[in-house]
Amino acid sequence: MAIEGLSINFATIRQAGDFGAMVEACLRHGITSVSPWREQIAAIGLAEARRIVRANGLRLTGLCRGGFFPALRASDRAAAIDENRRAIDEAAELGADCLVLVVGGLPAGSRDIAAARQMVEEGLSEILPHARAAGVPLGIEPLHPAYAADRACVNLIGQSLDLCDRLDPDHAGGIGLAIDVYHVWWDPSLAAGIARAGREGRILAHHICDWLVPTRDPLNDRGMMGDGVIDLKAFRHMIEAAGFHGPQEVEIFSHDWGARPADAVLATIVDRFRTVC
Amino acid sequence: MAIEGLSINFATIRQAGDFGAMVEACLRHGITSVSPWREQIAAIGLAEARRIVRANGLRLTGLCRGGFFPALRASDRAAAIDENRRAIDEAAELGADCLVLVVGGLPAGSRDIAAARQMVEEGLSEILPHARAAGVPLGIEPLHPAYAADRACVNLIGQSLDLCDRLDPDHAGGIGLAIDVYHVWWDPSLAAGIARAGREGRILAHHICDWLVPTRDPLNDRGMMGDGVIDLKAFRHMIEAAGFHGPQEVEIFSHDWGARPADAVLATIVDRFRTVC
Numbered sequence: 001m002a003i004e005g006l007s008i009n010f011a012t013i014r015q016a017g018d019f020g021a022m023v024e025a026c027l028r029h030g031i032t033s034v035s036p037w038r039e040q041i042a043a044i045g046l047a048e049a050r051r052i053v054r055a056n057g058l059r060l061t062g063l064c065r066g067g068f069f070p071a072l073r074a075s076d077r078a079a080a081i082d083e084n085r086r087a088i089d090e091a092a093e094l095g096a097d098c099l100v101l102v103v104g105g106l107p108a109g110s111r112d113i114a115a116a117r118q119m120v121e122e123g124l125s126e127i128l129p130h131a132r133a134a135g136v137p138l139g140i141e142p143l144h145p146a147y148a149a150d151r152a153c154v155n156l157i158g159q160s161l162d163l164c165d166r167l168d169p170d171h172a173g174g175i176g177l178a179i180d181v182y183h184v185w186w187d188p189s190l191a192a193g194i195a196r197a198g199r200e201g202r203i204l205a206h207h208i209c210d211w212l213v214p215t216r217d218p219l220n221d222r223g224m225m226g227d228g229v230i231d232l233k234a235f236r237h238m239i240e241a242a243g244f245h246g247p248q249e250v251e252i253f254s255h256d257w258g259a260r261p262a263d264a265v266l267a268t269i270v271d272r273f274r275t276v277c
Numbered sequence: 278m279a280i281e282g283l284s285i286n287f288a289t290i291r292q293a294g295d296f297g298a299m300v301e302a303c304l305r306h307g308i309t310s311v312s313p314w315r316e317q318i319a320a321i322g323l324a325e326a327r328r329i330v331r332a333n334g335l336r337l338t339g340l341c342r343g344g345f346f347p348a349l350r351a352s353d354r355a356a357a358i359d360e361n362r363r364a365i366d367e368a369a370e371l372g373a374d375c376l377v378l379v380v381g382g383l384p385a386g387s388r389d390i391a392a393a394r395q396m397v398e399e400g401l402s403e404i405l406p407h408a409r410a411a412g413v414p415l416g417i418e419p420l421h422p423a424y425a426a427d428r429a430c431v432n433l434i435g436q437s438l439d440l441c442d443r444l445d446p447d448h449a450g451g452i453g454l455a456i457d458v459y460h461v462w463w464d465p466s467l468a469a470g471i472a473r474a475g476r477e478g479r480i481l482a483h484h485i486c487d488w489l490v491p492t493r494d495p496l497n498d499r500g501m502m503g504d505g506v507i508d509l510k511a512f513r514h515m516i517e518a519a520g521f522h523g524p525q526e527v528e529i530f531s532h533d534w535g536a537r538p539a540d541a542v543l544a545t546i547v548d549r550f551r552t553v554c
Contacts, residue, residue, distance in 0.1 A: 149488055
């Protein structure tokens with residue numbers, strides 16, 4: 001039986017094997033929405049990935065990932081823009097709901113986060129026309145401030161929406177947000193930010209997991225839904241009240257869960273999705 | 278020779294020994310501003326601590342720490358308020374510039390961060406009259422969002438200032454912020470927040486260290502100034518432009534630095550203070 005409203009990010013079940021094996025694992029649990037990573041697609045080839053997607057009627061709630069715009073050298077920034085254009089093309093081939101963007105942090109050797117943010121804005125501005133032409137919305141993912149230095153200098157929903165407004169002042173679309181509970185659950189402006197994102201038609205994806213106490217590792221200690229402190233039902237209600245009714249995409253970077261068999265992880269996800277999300 | 282404008286938080290040199298030993302270590306390096314922890318004071322007794330402070334003409338840039346207001350049971354919240362009143366009395370005895378407050382995160386078993394924030398506000402409201410009577414300003418320390426769950430649900434300068442405004446609408450004083458670069462360096466509203474804090478007379482303390490890339494441990498991997506990505510000179514300029522000219526207090530929670538001799542740590546701090554801060 002198909003499970004509506006649940007998507008699996010393939011970072012969560014890498015241990016299942018290649019793209020095809022991860023899809024098979026999801027199908028065994030009734031899950032037909034997924035979100036793969038570019039290197040997983042590259043490993044089997046774009047054409048074969050697309051064949052699998054179409055043959056199984058999969059919905060791709062996102063392709064992970066573009067971004068990483070800041071660099072000190074102009075040639076490196078140009079290379080990043082080219083790489084993002086290729087990512088857009090792949091997302092279009094696969095029919096993904098959006099290209100998820102981790103925008104990048106400080107360039108190596110820099111302490112100028114304002115300059116990094118400007119580089120992000122310029123990079124987005126460069127790729128937005130291509131994304132629109134390809135029909136692939138750009139999903140800026142505001143990342144937790146713990147990742148501001150090395151992964152994404154865009155960290156708040158409000159900051160992301162301001163960025164969208166500058167890049168798309170007429171609200172023509174093609175750019176919005178991938179909102180992951182892990183990154184933004186603590187924001188005192190969360191409710192207002194989600195409501196604004198909905199009003200402005202900017203919610204492209206909704207990622208879930210949980211925040212563990214204690215968090216032992218800055219990168220790979222995300223929790224299974226229900227094991228942490230995020231009020232997931234309240235979050236979902238906010239997102240839905242804001243007009244987003246797409247699948248909730250489970251993205252859990254975790255040494256613990258990564259060490260368990262993919263089928264056990266998926267069984268737990270389905271159970272938690274039904275009870276705590 | 279005395280070093281102006283530099284204070285040492287005693288979490289940074291715990292390895293030196295007890296309160297008296299830490300003071301002696303600072304004096305050896307020309308440092309006469311310090312910020313001790315309550316348990317360090319308790320270990321030698323408040324009267325003896327006060328004697329040492331006065332005999333050496335020390336400035337206390339803060340006493341660490343009060344806060345931790347949220348709790349599910351009313352009796353536990355009342356106990357926290359009593360404990361904070363005792364902390365205020367100790368800060369008054371020692372003549373500290375402020376009582377630093379780590380306000381507390383989610384109560385165990387709770388996922389309701391809005392309720393926790395309300396408990397913080399109620400706790401602050403309860404102790405503010407006592408703080409004013411004792412002449413000890415309350416220094417709310419907005420903590421990095423990575424600590425929202427377990428240490429402080431007040432995480433942004435703007436959020437902290439809004440809280441101050443609600444508690445002290447007439448700007449009578451007695452409540453403000455301890456601004457630590459580690460917690461807020463990434464905030465896209467940082468410049469505006471510091472300027473507002475200065476305008477409103479709310480800057481009580483300024484803590485420094487650095488943000489390492491990568492950060493290997495969420496709690497105890499803070500960096501020595503200059504080893505990370507925070508633009509410390511720019512930060513100091515913002516703080517000073519906002520009207521705060523008190524000492525910069527070095528607070529480094531670090532397994533690495535904690536394993537080195539206190540004199541070596543202090544020598545490095547003095548060097549970095551002169552070159553990168």
